[in-house]
Amino acid sequence: MGRYLMRRLLQTIPILLGVSIVVFIIIHSAPGDPYAYLFGPRVDPTLRARLMEEMGFNDPLPVQYIRWFTTTISGNLGYSIRTQEPVIDMMARALPRTLLLTGSSFLLGLAIAIPIGVISATRQYSLLDYAATTFAFMGISLPSFFAALLAVYFFAVKLPVFPMNGIHTPGGGGFWDVLHHLALPAITLGLRDMASYARFTRSSMLEVLRQDYVRTARAKGVAERIVIYKHAFRNGLIPVITLLGFSLPGLFGGAVIIEQVFTFPGMGLLTFEAVNNRDYSVLMATNMFFALLVIVGNLIADILYAVADPRIRYA
Amino acid sequence: MKRFLVLLLATVMTVASALPAFAARPEVKYPVTFNGHPVTFDVEPVNVNNRVFVPFRAIFEKMGADVQWDQASQTVTATRGDTRVQLVIGSTTARVNGTARTLDAAPFIQNGRTLVPLRFVSEAFGAQVEYDAATTAISIVDPNWPRRGGTLNLAMWNKPNGPLNPIIYDDTYGSNIAGLMYEGLWKYDERFIPVPALAEYWEWDETNTKLTFYLRDAKFFDGTPVTAQDVVFTYKAIWHPKYIGPRDAGFEDVLGYDDYANGISGETQANFEAGIVTTGNLPGLYAVDDKTVVFQLKQPNAPFLFQIAYGIIDSKKYGSIPVQDWGTANDPYNIFPNGNGPFKMKEYVDGQYAILEANPNYWAGRPYIDQVIWRVVAAEVAVGEMERGSLDYVEFSPNELEAYQRMSHVKIHEFADLLFQEMVYNTGPNAQGEMGPTTDVRVRQAINYAIDRQAIINNLMGGHASTMYGPIHPLTWAYTEDVEQYQYNPDRSRQILEEAGWVLGSDGYRYKDGKKLSLRLLYPNVGNPVRQATAPVVQQWLKDVGIEVILEGYDWPTLTDKRMDRDFDMYFIGFSLGNSDPDPTGLWDKAATEPGGFNDSQWWTEKSEQLIAAGKATNDLEERIEIYQEWARHWTEESPAYIFYAVNTLLAANERLQNFKPGPQGYLWNIEEIWLSR
Numbered sequence: 004m005g006r007y008l009m010r011r012l013l014q015t016i017p018i019l020l021g022v023s024i025v026v027f028i029i030i031h032s033a034p035g036d037p038y039a040y041l042f043g044p045r046v047d048p049t050l051r052a053r054l055m056e057e058m059g060f061n062d063p064l065p066v067q068y069i070r071w072f073t074t075t076i077s078g079n080l081g082y083s084i085r086t087q088e089p090v091i092d093m094m095a096r097a098l099p100r101t102l103l104l105t106g107s108s109f110l111l112g113l114a115i116a117i118p119i120g121v122i123s124a125t126r127q128y129s130l131l132d133y134a135a136t137t138f139a140f141m142g143i144s145l146p147s148f149f150a151a152l153l154a155v156y157f158f159a160v161k162l163p164v165f166p167m168n169g170i171h172t173p174g175g176g177g178f179w180d181v182l183h184h185l186a187l188p189a190i191t192l193g194l195r196d197m198a199s200y201a202r203f204t205r206s207s208m209l210e211v212l213r214q215d216y217v218r219t220a221r222a223k224g225v226a227e228r229i230v231i232y233k234h235a236f237r238n239g240l241i242p243v244i245t246l247l248g249f250s251l252p253g254l255f256g257g258a259v260i261i262e263q264v265f266t267f268p269g270m271g272l273l274t275f276e277a278v279n280n281r282d283y284s285v286l287m288a289t290n291m292f293f294a295l296l297v298i299v300g301n302l303i304a305d306i307l308y309a310v311a312d313p314r315i316r317y318a
Numbered sequence: 319m320k321r322f323l324v325l326l327l328a329t330v331m332t333v334a335s336a337l338p339a340f341a342a343r344p345e346v347k348y349p350v351t352f353n354g355h356p357v358t359f360d361v362e363p364v365n366v367n368n369r370v371f372v373p374f375r376a377i378f379e380k381m382g383a384d385v386q387w388d389q390a391s392q393t394v395t396a397t398r399g400d401t402r403v404q405l406v407i408g409s410t411t412a413r414v415n416g417t418a419r420t421l422d423a424a425p426f427i428q429n430g431r432t433l434v435p436l437r438f439v440s441e442a443f444g445a446q447v448e449y450d451a452a453t454t455a456i457s458i459v460d461p462n463w464p465r466r467g468g469t470l471n472l473a474m475w476n477k478p479n480g481p482l483n484p485i486i487y488d489d490t491y492g493s494n495i496a497g498l499m500y501e502g503l504w505k506y507d508e509r510f511i512p513v514p515a516l517a518e519y520w521e522w523d524e525t526n527t528k529l530t531f532y533l534r535d536a537k538f539f540d541g542t543p544v545t546a547q548d549v550v551f552t553y554k555a556i557w558h559p560k561y562i563g564p565r566d567a568g569f570e571d572v573l574g575y576d577d578y579a580n581g582i583s584g585e586t587q588a589n590f591e592a593g594i595v596t597t598g599n600l601p602g603l604y605a606v607d608d609k610t611v612v613f614q615l616k617q618p619n620a621p622f623l624f625q626i627a628y629g630i631i632d633s634k635k636y637g638s639i640p641v642q643d644w645g646t647a648n649d650p651y652n653i654f655p656n657g658n659g660p661f662k663m664k665e666y667v668d669g670q671y672a673i674l675e676a677n678p679n680y681w682a683g684r685p686y687i688d689q690v691i692w693r694v695v696a697a698e699v700a701v702g703e704m705e706r707g708s709l710d711y712v713e714f715s716p717n718e719l720e721a722y723q724r725m726s727h728v729k730i731h732e733f734a735d736l737l738f739q740e741m742v743y744n745t746g747p748n749a750q751g752e753m754g755p756t757t758d759v760r761v762r763q764a765i766n767y768a769i770d771r772q773a774i775i776n777n778l779m780g781g782h783a784s785t786m787y788g789p790i791h792p793l794t795w796a797y798t799e800d801v802e803q804y805q806y807n808p809d810r811s812r813q814i815l816e817e818a819g820w821v822l823g824s825d826g827y828r829y830k831d832g833k834k835l836s837l838r839l840l841y842p843n844v845g846n847p848v849r850q851a852t853a854p855v856v857q858q859w860l861k862d863v864g865i866e867v868i869l870e871g872y873d874w875p876t877l878t879d880k881r882m883d884r885d886f887d888m889y890f891i892g893f894s895l896g897n898s899d900p901d902p903t904g905l906w907d908k909a910a911t912e913p914g915g916f917n918d919s920q921w922w923t924e925k926s927e928q929l930i931a932a933g934k935a936t937n938d939l940e941e942r943i944e945i946y947q948e949w950a951r952h953w954t955e956e957s958p959a960y961i962f963y964a965v966n967t968l969l970a971a972n973e974r975l976q977n978f979k980p981g982p983q984g985y986l987w988n989i990e991e992i993w994l995s996r
Contacts, residue, residue, distance in 0.1 A: 034876035051914070054562070086480040088647035096668065152698060160702035167699055167708065173671040173691050174664075266694045268477070268669025276476065281875055 015298045022294040027068050030286050037084040037281040081284035090288045101269030105254045108193030116197045120204020142198025147257050151191040151264040168266040188265040192257050196250050208239040244311045248304025252297045350456045352380045354683030361431040366423045371433035381443055382463045403442045405434050414442045467688050468994035471710050473695040477669045481645025482652055484629030485556050486563045498674055499657035500629025503531050506983035510898050516544055526618035526937050533609040536681040538632050538656045546605035547597035551633035560593035560642045567904055568625045571615040573602030593640030597633050618935045621901035632656045660685050660990050686993035704970055711971035716780040722970040734784040734793055735967040736982045737894040742959045746920030749885035756887050760818040762957040766804035767811035768863045775963050778848050783963035788950040793982055796900040796946035801954040811863045828864035836866040840889035843871030849890055881918045900946045921958030
């Protein structure tokens with residue numbers, strides 16, 4: 004396991020390197036430049052040219068890439084072209100908020116989806132199963148921004164029990180206030196995963212319940228509760244667990260939209276604004292973060308797989 | 319709306335004749351304040367038998383009373399709550415809630431205004447009046463009116479770009495926040511004309527080249543006075559060679575500007591290199607004493623006044639910070655400045671909100687409202703926030719009108735803003751150095767005739783736009799409709815194209831020398847959906863007269879690049895006039911055709927240059943109106959751009975906002991007077 008992990012981690016280096024080159028090229032080949040905003044329209048063109056030269060904007064792309072690479076490798080993510088703020092500070096501010104949002108929606112999703120999946124599998128074709136299936140289809144097919152707007156409309160405007168946006172009340176704060184503000188974005192962000200986890204849990208449980216060993220257990224006279232939760236549940240969970248790792252990047256991707264609607268200034272909003280402003284250094288940093296997330300998500304999925312299924316051993 | 323516009327125009331026209339008057343020193347014998355806010359009267363207060371008399375309408379409205387005038391009995395009745403005050407012209411008997419009181423002197427009429435005794439009417443409503451014998455200043459304090467306190471809740475669709483410094487900010491939200499924290503030398507009043515702010519008054523000398531400002535006793539937040547040196551410092555910062563920002567335009571006429579801006583003189587070489595700004599005088603900008611500052615120009619330049627309304631910056635705090643760092647993360651005062659405006663920053667959470675609190679030492683009196691909170695809110699949920707009452711006003715687009723009309727607690731304001739939408743023609747060589755079809759004035763005119771402006775206003779804008787014929791905004795004093803209006807006329811369009819040698823081919827498009835009449839129309843495919851929808855409509859109209867239009871939608875940075883490279887035949891853009899002076903320098907003059915200038919149509923003519931120069935050379939308003947109208951006629955004939963409409967601003971406001979008077983001069987221009995009824 005240790006060697007396997009080591010190998011996997013080493014593999015991420017060339018992957019990240021490749022990703023960074025591709026992202027760097029894509030970002031820089033997008034039309035326009037961040038300096039179009041930075042300079043006033045009447046800034047003397049020679050001054051503009053001189054400043055662009057000083058900033059290294061006119062260097063060939065490979066030179067710019069190597070400059071980015073060497074500074075990044077030394078732990079310096081550079082400065083926002085827009086605000087001159089260190090990118091690391093911007094990410095340090097945004098990341099905990101996004102982790103709070105995605106983390107809570109992830110846990111919330113699991114806590115609701117798995118019981119629903121198990122129950123609708125054990126009571127197949129019951130009213131509850133149909134209700135859960137309907138809910139799951141709605142959850143999967145509803146675009147998250149629309150779900151977010153619906154949630155705002157019903158639970159913040161018509162029935163104003165939740166705040167409409169923000170992380171906490173201006174000038175206020177505190178645990179309950181943050182939780183109160185977190186409710187709508189976390190639920191709407193988690194909705195999609197919630198629905199797909201429930202579906203996965205259901206179908207995987209159904210499959211497991213048809214297995215011979217389940218029949219054996221039942222034949223032995225084991226209580227139904229123990230059959231389901233001890234014998235079937237652990238095996239039924241394996242495909243769901245792999246899904247968890249894979250859903251990690253999707254969760255952060257969804258946060259880009261949810262953060263926009265709820266004005267939740269995390270990584271999503273940071274990326275969104277950086278795209279609009281062509282803030283190269285911020286974009287590179289956030290994109291690399293998302294790339295890392297995909298790799299880590301896959302790794303987690305593989306590890307979880309081994310943990311859940313004793314037949315799988317990595318060497 | 320049309321009627322409203324006409325009405326507004328009428329006000330503008332009447333004040334226009336009064337424009338030159340604001341140069342003179344005000345002769346105010348009895349400066350009056352109400353709850354600390356200066357009160358201006360159109361007829362100055364008069365002393366009769368040691369009683370000061372003021373025009374009744376101004377004072378009663380300030381006190382929140384409803385005023386009625388009965389011609390037959392010559393009676394003024396003012397009502398507020400349970401209190402009713404009646405005064406009769408020429409009679410020393412007045413009535414308060416029916417009880418007779420005797421006045422020392424009777425109300426009278428002067429210059430068409432009815433004047434009433436200030437102390438009597440104030441005290442009748444329960445206000446206290448204090449007269450300062452030394453300064454002859456009169457202060458009215460009304461503890462019952464209006465309601466004080468409360469928080470104004472406002473929205474921004476995205477977080478400010480960063481700089482909140484008045485000479486650095488480059489976005490609406492930076493402007494909104496900076497506008498509350500900083501004050502300039504002058505500001506706009508309700509009539510959209512400049513009135514004194516940090517400067518008590520100003521004057522041009524007889525040569526129209528020397529503009530002197532006399533500062534009032536205003537203070538920064540920390541209690542130190544705003545001085546003439548701070549003014550010098552602020553403008554030198556804009557002109558500093560290391561300054562990177564959008565304000566360094568229109569100062570070429572200042573004596574010594576070039577030398578300073580090029581780092582030749584006015585600062586030590588070390589300071590020029592480090593980006594340090596000092597308060598040292600320049601030949602064209604100098605402090606005479608702590609309260610007097612002079613701008614000396616090389617030649618008369620009437621619109622120059624409009625260049626110098628930027629917020630004044632504290633030279634003591636900013637003197638040690640390189641100007642290229644202002645407004646960035648390296649600027650310790652960017653978010654919490656030592657400003658001089660009506661509000662100061664209390665709390666700022668990046669990407670979330672800004673809480674500003676009232677400045678008790680604001681020169682025009684402490685605002686009635688305690689706090690202003692600007693919150694970042696997704697535009698999609700603004701309707702919900704308004705319905706819930708958690709926002710006090712939002713700008714909205716016509717398709718949301720119905721939603722706001724349904725809300726009983728929301729009042730809708732509509733007015734023509736300075737923003738207009740236009741299609742710019744390339745009248746010079748394009749990126750490949752070729753002279754495209756639009757360099758022929760006849761092609762431009764033909765296109766103008768092929769477009770149905772009214773249909774766009776009616777159908778795409780839902781009527782929420784105002785016609786704007788020519789390049790001068792309808793809300794400014796030089797506007798005229800006596801220009802070629804290019805009313806929709808496709809037959810005329812076809813005829814002009816024939817005359818220009820573009821003949822119809824078998825495929826329905828026109829050809830000349832074997833070349834198809836095909837034009838590239840660039841438009842922003844982000845933001846404003848109406849503008850995006852206009853592109854295919856124009857394409858269809860031009861197809862009807864035989865012109866092929868290739869639509870190219872781009873995001874802003876790309877469009878900006880293409881414009882700068884002249885890589886277009888036509889493009890759409892919204893343009894906002896910075897101020898109420900019609901001078902087109904920087905937009906349509908020859909200098910602005912240089913790379914980086916706004917005139918990327920590349921249009922200019924000798925005649926236009928002469929008229930623009932003439933318009934700046936005189937301070938005589940009548941003369942200037944004539945010049946700009948002549949220029950507008952010339953411009954529309956040449957048509958370097960086609961103007962679709964001036965955009966109407968729609969604003970939904972919670973009815974609890976009182977004294978809220980949004981207009982093209984801003985929404986919060988009178989923030990200290992705005993109060994909340996609940």
